[in-house]
Amino acid sequence: MTTTAPKQRSETADKILDLAETLIQTRGYSAFSYQDISDGLGIRKASIHYHFPSKTDLGIAVVDRYVARFGDALAMLAADETRPSMAVMELYLEPYAGFADTADRVCLCGALAGEILALPAEMRARVEGFFRTHQEWLTKILKRGTARGEFRLVAPAGKQARFIFSALQGALLVKRATGDATQLRDIITVMKMQLTTGS
Amino acid sequence: MTTTAPKQRSETADKILDLAETLIQTRGYSAFSYQDISDGLGIRKASIHYHFPSKTDLGIAVVDRYVARFGDALAMLAADETRPSMAVMELYLEPYAGFADTADRVCLCGALAGEILALPAEMRARVEGFFRTHQEWLTKILKRGTARGEFRLVAPAGKQARFIFSALQGALLVKRATGDATQLRDIITVMKMQLTTGS
């Protein structure tokens, strides 16, 4: 379930979304403008307003698309009953590892979290939902791994899930700020050690 | 060493710094304006420019003061040879726990990290320095605790320090976004468990 039907959009609209996503990830929502998109794509500001009447509309569309991308992957992973829990975990981590390969990419929602009170309410709600969903998903996989004897936790699954999720989000921001791509890989290494090196 | 002589500043300048710090922590650097300060303090925008000629000047001053506050505490903590390592750790965590008590406060540098590429270069460098300093300090205390037999690590101190620091920064952002103040306390609980529940 849940493979959301991708909204049919024009090619231009997709390009706008792509660039807006990158701009938000690197400069933040408040600091990017229709002018930046205009410059980047070689179209006029008015044309962007045709596709996304207001900046809020554009912001929501960017977050929705981002959240849906992750949501589909999470649902698929959760449905797989056969794969070892650590393998599922590794699949979950792939997008994060992907961010590690670039100098200045972080999780869209992680970037937005820093200016959450400056965001339109609709965007705020979606970022919050993203965080909740991911932490709930991580809780499930930790419980599954524990039940199967694959993980050994030092704390209740819910708390440890929060710990892992926070570490991933924080690591992305620190990685970019310090320009040290090993930050994320180190975090993932330690996290795995802690899941298998039980008490 | 290092108890930086606090720059002598007028009362108004201090009030401006206080409010600017709060505004950056809640709305971000790009989204706050001299008008916000003007409204909040009941002074004119031009008066703010008298104290801080440009927004960049103000931003740098805010970060410098914030970094110095932590820097002094870190230096004092590191100098204390007698205290148990976990007690030192708890002192380090106090400011974070303080953030947990408020709905919308996060680490200034954590908030800035989300829009790092939109910041003036001077601010960027300071945020980066803050992250490096804290991770180095955490590495030291972890090594100390291990040498004394107080901590048991599952990974090299440097990597585990990164994990802890990332988790703290990430937890602050998630806490605010979800409005769930237990996020930080949970993270701290798990972190302590992991330091004492060795392999």
Place this chain on the structure above:
DNA sequence: GTCTATACAAAGATAGAC
């Protein structure tokens, strides 16, 4: 040190031609 007044640019947004 704070004010009024103002300059100047950028941002978000709309109208209407093509």
Place this chain on the structure above:
DNA sequence: GTCTATCTTTGTATAGAC
């Protein structure tokens, strides 16, 4: 769907009186 033109508001910043 994209353009030119224009509007309005806000943001940063300066000049100069008090």
